[in-house]
Amino acid sequence: xESVSIPPMKLTEMRELLAKRDIQLTKSxxxxxxHDANQLERIAAAAELTATDKVLEIGPGLGPLTELLLKKAxxxxxxxxxxxxxxxxxxxxxxxxxxxxxxxxxxxxxDALKFLQREPRDWRDWKLVANLPYSVASPIxxxxxAGSRAPKMIVVTLQLEVAQRLMxxxxxxxxxxxxxxxxxxxxxxGWFKIPPGCFFPSPDVDSACVCLxxxxxxxxxxxxxxxxxxxxxxxxxxxxxxxxxxxxxxWPKEKLEAAFAELQISPMERAEKxxxxxxxxxxxxxx
Ligand code: SAM
Numbered sequence: 079x080e081s082v083s084i085p086p087m088k089l090t091e092m093r094e095l096l097a098k099r100d101i102q103l104t105k106s107x108x109x110x111x112x113h114d115a116n117q118l119e120r121i122a123a124a125a126e127l128t129a130t131d132k133v134l135e136i137g138p139g140l141g142p143l144t145e146l147l148l149k150k151a152x153x154x155x156x157x158x159x160x161x162x163x164x165x166x167x168x169x170x171x172x173x174x175x176x177x178x179x180x181x182x183x184x185x186x187x188x189d190a191l192k193f194l195q196r197e198p199r200d201w202r203d204w205k206l207v208a209n210l211p212y213s214v215a216s217p218i219x220x221x222x223x224a225g226s227r228a229p230k231m232i233v234v235t236l237q238l239e240v241a242q243r244l245m246x247x248x249x250x251x252x253x254x255x256x257x258x259x260x261x262x263x264x265x266x267x268g269w270f271k272i273p274p275g276c277f278f279p280s281p282d283v284d285s286a287c288v289c290l291x292x293x294x295x296x297x298x299x300x301x302x303x304x305x306x307x308x309x310x311x312x313x314x315x316x317x318x319x320x321x322x323x324x325x326x327x328x329w330p331k332e333k334l335e336a337a338f339a340e341l342q343i344s345p346m347e348r349a350e351k352x353x354x355x356x357x358x359x360x361x362x363x364x365x
Pocket of ligand 1: 190
């Protein structure tokens with residue numbers, strides 16, 4: 079079936095649609111809709127979409143990004159929590175939802191985090207492209223990225239501060255648990271800022287789109303993932319304390335001291351000074 083193309087959604091159309099349906103936006107759901115055509119194109123370009131791509135979109139909202147994804151990718155699976163927006167998308171994309179050759183758009187009315195935890199699907203062939211609801215962006219990313227079923231690419235728009243944490247190099251102020259849990263499996267490729275005025279309504283915080291690509295070879299085995307998470311979380315549980323002291327609460331002193339000595343990590347070191355590779359090596363020594 080020929081895909082039915084819908085013109086890009088403009089701010090005036092967004093306002094009209096919301097008014098016509100008497101939809102008051104919900105701040106706690108992070109409902110800031112992206113209406114800037116250039117920024118939407120930049121996001122789609124960062125995802126390097128081709129007609130065979132399968133895309134997971136979390137929080138399609140009124141669908142400005144969904145529209146582009148449907149034009150450029152082969153299949154889109156979108157998960158939206160707000161039933162009013164799901165109803166709207168179902169009407170707008172009747173053709174794509176009813177495609178007899180296999181649905182081009184699959185729409186789920188659900189909480190994305192619960193959906194991901196329940197869904198047995200393997201996402202390794204998929205790309206995540208989304209303007210994430212800011213309040214749940216980090217748990218969604220950890221759920222999806224820090225697992226053996228992680229998508230091959232992640233292109234997400236989120237709060238600038240979270241973007242900085244995802245991209246942070248060692249010893250940066252933003253370097254921490256989220257950085258390491260995501261960078262274990264993903265390499266940061268690039269990012270760009272999106273000004274508040276590109277959204278309706280404008281958010282109170284700055285936003286950025288980040289692009290992360292899954293590593294070709296995992297740095298740790300499946301069994302080593304959980305110890306890695308525990309080590310990272312414990313090491314950063316009190317950022318200004320020496321990590322050896324913190325780790326001693328959960329691991330035998332002798333084993334820890336031997337591992338630190340072998341890896342030439344100072345017993346005085348704080349977690350923020352240790353690179354991802356050093357955390358990986360420490361995990362290998364401790365488990
Ligand atoms: N993609 C649209 C855009 O770019 O304009 C909307 C993005 S808006 C920042 C976030 C969207 O996520 C909203 O539509 C909101 O209703 C939805 N949302 C919020 N929490 C959600 C959750 N837990 N699961 C799924 N969708 C959620």
